[in-house]
Amino acid sequence: MASTVTMTVNGKSVTGAVEARTLLVHFLRETLGLTGTHVGCDTSQCGACVVHVDGKSVKSCTILAVQCAGSEVTTIEGLATEDALHPMQEAFREHHGLQCGFCTPGMVMSAVDLAKTNPDPSEHEVREWLEGNLCRCTGYHNIVKSVVAGAKAMRG
Amino acid sequence: MYNFEYHKPASVADAAALIGKAEDGKLMAGGMTLLPTLKQRLAQPSDLIDLGGLADLVGIKREGNAVVIGAMTTHGAVAASAEVKQAIPGLAQLASWIGDPAVRNRGTLGGSICNNDPAADYPGAVVALGATVTTNQRTIAGEDFFTGMFETALEEGEIVQSVSFPIPEKATYEKFRNPASRYAIVGAFVAKGPNGVRVAITGAGPTVFRWKEAEAALAANFSPSAIEGLKHPADGLNGDIHASAEYRAHLVGVMTKRAVAAAG
Numbered sequence: 001m002a003s004t005v006t007m008t009v010n011g012k013s014v015t016g017a018v019e020a021r022t023l024l025v026h027f028l029r030e031t032l033g034l035t036g037t038h039v040g041c042d043t044s045q046c047g048a049c050v051v052h053v054d055g056k057s058v059k060s061c062t063i064l065a066v067q068c069a070g071s072e073v074t075t076i077e078g079l080a081t082e083d084a085l086h087p088m089q090e091a092f093r094e095h096h097g098l099q100c101g102f103c104t105p106g107m108v109m110s111a112v113d114l115a116k117t118n119p120d121p122s123e124h125e126v127r128e129w130l131e132g133n134l135c136r137c138t139g140y141h142n143i144v145k146s147v148v149a150g151a152k153a154m155r156g
Numbered sequence: 157m158y159n160f161e162y163h164k165p166a167s168v169a170d171a172a173a174l175i176g177k178a179e180d181g182k183l184m185a186g187g188m189t190l191l192p193t194l195k196q197r198l199a200q201p202s203d204l205i206d207l208g209g210l211a212d213l214v215g216i217k218r219e220g221n222a223v224v225i226g227a228m229t230t231h232g233a234v235a236a237s238a239e240v241k242q243a244i245p246g247l248a249q250l251a252s253w254i255g256d257p258a259v260r261n262r263g264t265l266g267g268s269i270c271n272n273d274p275a276a277d278y279p280g281a282v283v284a285l286g287a288t289v290t291t292n293q294r295t296i297a298g299e300d301f302f303t304g305m306f307e308t309a310l311e312e313g314e315i316v317q318s319v320s321f322p323i324p325e326k327a328t329y330e331k332f333r334n335p336a337s338r339y340a341i342v343g344a345f346v347a348k349g350p351n352g353v354r355v356a357i358t359g360a361g362p363t364v365f366r367w368k369e370a371e372a373a374l375a376a377n378f379s380p381s382a383i384e385g386l387k388h389p390a391d392g393l394n395g396d397i398h399a400s401a402e403y404r405a406h407l408v409g410v411m412t413k414r415a416v417a418a419a420g
């Protein structure tokens with residue numbers, strides 16, 4: 001049975017038709033056209049789909065759109081301003097924290113959540129925090145470097 | 157995923173009524189196990205009853221000599237709780253080792269124990285600490301709650317509301333994690349308290365169990381050396397692509413010793 005759901009995505013109120021089984025990631029990608037959020041697995045393990053729901057990082061492939069009714073959702077598209085990348089995005093670019101880029105939206109969203117709760121994370125803390133974000137390309141080294149630098153830039 | 161009717165009740169009574177009248181209803185807590193199962197089409201419930209609106213089931217409070225945690229409290233909230241860290245640090249540690257941050261932001265204590273995955277972490281704490289599970293119908297002793305692989309003492313549609321953990325003198329958890337899934341290949345929860353010493357093992361068998369030989373040895377002498385020569389038999393333990401039963405038996409000894417050493 002289809003119904004409609006209303007939530008705030010990247011600061012804008014949006015309403016769309018969903019089925020009960022529609023996952024948040026499908027609502028974002030297919031209904032709203034926000035394809036920056038990726039799907040990399042069907043076992044809830046890869047983290048390519050991480051977005052923020054009410055300020056917390058969540059796997060958008062493992063939450064229903066209807067569960068997010070009334071919530072504030074931030075996706076990778078919501079980080080940059082008109083004329084500047086978010087400091088965490090800028091750090092990934094500067095430190096070559098990506099190769100193919102598939103895992104990057106989830107990495108960046110997880111990293112921003114970490115920096116909010118732990119503004120000065122050690123390399124070890126970054127590695128622990130990113131346990132649910134898999135990258136098949138980089139070997140993680142530059143991702144960790146990027147996150148440490150991005151967190152520093154966010155501190156200002 | 158097959159479709160279903162979605163409900164978000166505002167009270168436990170409403171949730172119980174909804175599950176009672178659904179043709180083949182399922183309760184949903186954090187959805188971290190249930191939604192992946194539905195995505196794989198391994199289940200086809202007619203109705204999904206989301207417990208996410210039940211504020212009464214969320215929270216951590218000290219009640220006398222126990223810490224009482226609501227069923228819908230997330231792993232992340234338990235890991236970060238000052239109350240839990242102070243009263244039962246081993247429990248906060250356990251919660252902080254479940255999955256990854258995004259899983260801990262959604263997954264709940266109630267969902268973990270009701271699912272009773274053989275590799276789940278919480279069952280170890282529930283059994284070793286001698287916790288009590290409160291449902292909308294009764295209370296169940298922690299040790300009687302876990303009855304088999306993915307099986308519990310819950311009746312059809314019964315809803316877990318909270319778990320009360322008596323505060324021990326010492327309690328520590330050690331876990332050998334599967335590096336890909338982060339679930340326990342073997343976990344040992346060791347507690348010393350008014351009920352003596354308890355050693356609960358997860359990951360190794362079809363469901364959590366107490367290692368009574370180790371408990372007896374540790375009751376006489378609470379130190380890693382007391383269980384130095386003790387070996388857990390491999391019979392009846394799980395063997396799979398991640399670890400053979402023999403290897404798991406070996407890890408039972410190693411993890412228990414580490415937990416005792418960490419308890420100091």
Ligand SMILES: Cc1cc2nc3c(=O)[nH]c(=O)nc-3n(C[C@H](O)[C@H](O)[C@H](O)COP(=O)(O)OP(=O)(O)OC[C@H]3O[C@@H](n4cnc5c(N)ncnc54)[C@H](O)[C@@H]3O)c2cc1C
Nearest residue numbers: 185186187188189190255263264266267276277316338339
């Ligand atoms: C990538 C990943 C890694 C993970 N790693 C670990 C790990 O290292 N260790 C670990 O222990 N777990 C791990 N998990 C599982 C996680 O802890 C889940 O949160 C947990 O198993 C289920 O909790 P949930 O709240 O998500 O429940 P759900 O998935 O919503 O529900 C699980 C089951 O419990 C029932 N249920 C839920 N709440 C109640 C209630 N209050 N009363 C009655 N029945 C109820 C549901 O009907 C369902 O059958 C992992 C999961 C993922 C996706």
Ligand code: FES
Nearest residue numbers: 040044046047061
């Ligand atoms: S798509 Fe892999 S965890 Fe969500």
Ligand code: FES
Nearest residue numbers: 099101135136137
């Ligand atoms: S950059 Fe390719 S998967 Fe991470």
